[in-house]
């Protein structure tokens with residue numbers, strides 16, 4: 001068909017119009033890094049560099065290092081149409097995490113942050129003043145004083161962990177260490193977050209355990225996630241309208257239900273003296289004082305948390321604290337199995353500190369400096385979160401680079417942890433990299449398993465404490481060793497944001513002291 005006044009058929013006109021719209025929507029955004037003078041791999045319209053990233057896998061030290069070697073310490077990639085600056089330059093990291101924090105405090109762009117109810121109120125999803133307020137209110141729950149009070153609960157879970165190892169020591173057969181450590185961290189988080197006792201190892205079919213595991217089943221390759229990144233302006237309102245977020249729906253409903261019930265019960269009862277995150281959140285607004293983190297004042301207003309805030313962040317603590325700590329502990333045992341000398345040295349230290357103690361208390365944990373070095377080296381080699389990020393809430397200058405408003409900045413933690421200039425022989429397990437002297441000499445931004453600056457991991461101290469108590473109890477009684485089916489080196493599954501070994505972490509164990 002041709003309209004009288006058009007010199008060409010209408011279909012041609014529509015086709016040309018479509019081509020222009022396609023160019024404006026799918027191609028033009030891909031020029032942004034060229035304009036900024038930032039190098040990077042060539043992106044495809046709509047997909048960006050998504051295919052390469054998915055193919056390489058997210059948790060992949062080699063691929064992550066290779067990109068830094070090819071393009072430098074500042075390069076740009078596209079996830080769908082979203083431009084992502086990747087920065088590993090030390091001076092720039094200082095700016096990003098601390099000096100320019102005022103403009104880089106958010107971790108997600110508005111375009112892909114889902115304001116679903118109630119997970120929109122999770123700390124990780126909050127932005128600007130909202131984030132500052134909730135973070136200021138939640139931070140006291142993780143103070144040294146509060147963690148001290150949680151020590152008996154963590155010790156009880158660690159005793160259970162040690163008991164659970166007995167059957168593996170008796171048979172001498174190899175087993176997946178992650179199952180063991182996962183049950184421990186699930187028990188700890190259930191107690192510290194909800195004040196609930198579960199025995200994950202003996203009751204693996206407990207709905208709490210099943211749903212707890214399911215909650216982590218967030219795949220970067222899930223259709224909702226990919227579509228949200230490719231078509232944020234279309235997908236965000238649809239997902240929000242349907243109240244769908246990236247967590248499995250049955251798991252969120254289950255946990256939200258439990259939290260809701262617990263809050264209701266506690267509001268009615270006048271039981272005193274509970275020290276779990278749920279109670280601390282319910283009481284949080286009573287604690288005064290502005291928090292100071294990493295030398296930067298948060299200036300957040302402490303205010304009472306709403307029921308949605310409590311439910312959402314209770315679930316978040318559970319999600320953020322379970323898998324990360326479980327995998328770290330399993331990797332620590334793997335490192336000990338491969339490095340018997342270091343295992344013995346850590347055991348010697350623990351035995352000495354525990355000579356006249358029953359409980360591994362807060363002070364004992366602080367004395368275990370070699371064990372801490374082993375944990376830190378494990379977190380360098382296997383950071384559970386391979387990249388961390390910030391978003392520019394306004395145009396901001398970071399050293400020589402002007403980052404436009406709304407641009408995402410990724411810090412490739414895993415590439416930094418495997419950089420031979422920062423860490424000679426980066427694949428080797430060398431706890432001595434973390435002696436007090438070595439740490440003082442090194443740039444703090446070379447070790448980033450918990451991120452950095454005012455928006456670092458709020459649970460860092462709890463995680464380190466949990467790791468050390470669990471490992472100390474194990475070392476006092478058992479020796480971990482490799483088995484014929486232990487993968488050396490480990491092969492990680494692709495597509496997961498956490499380091500998940502393809503065949504698990506299979507180790508065997510031997511009883512060395514039945515009295516402990």
Ligand code: HEM
Pocket residue numbers: 107123124125135316317318320321322324325328383384385388389448449450451452453455456457458459460462463
């Ligand atoms: C070995 C264990 C853990 C590791 C490696 C880890 C790592 C991280 C990292 C890398 C971040 C982002 C920080 C940044 O962008 O600068 C983070 C944030 C966070 N983590 Fe952890 N984490 C661990 C354990 C925990 C635990 C036990 C909890 C709570 C019970 C927790 C709660 C959180 C929360 C709520 C955030 C968001 C903070 C915010 O946005 O203000 N994490 N974690």
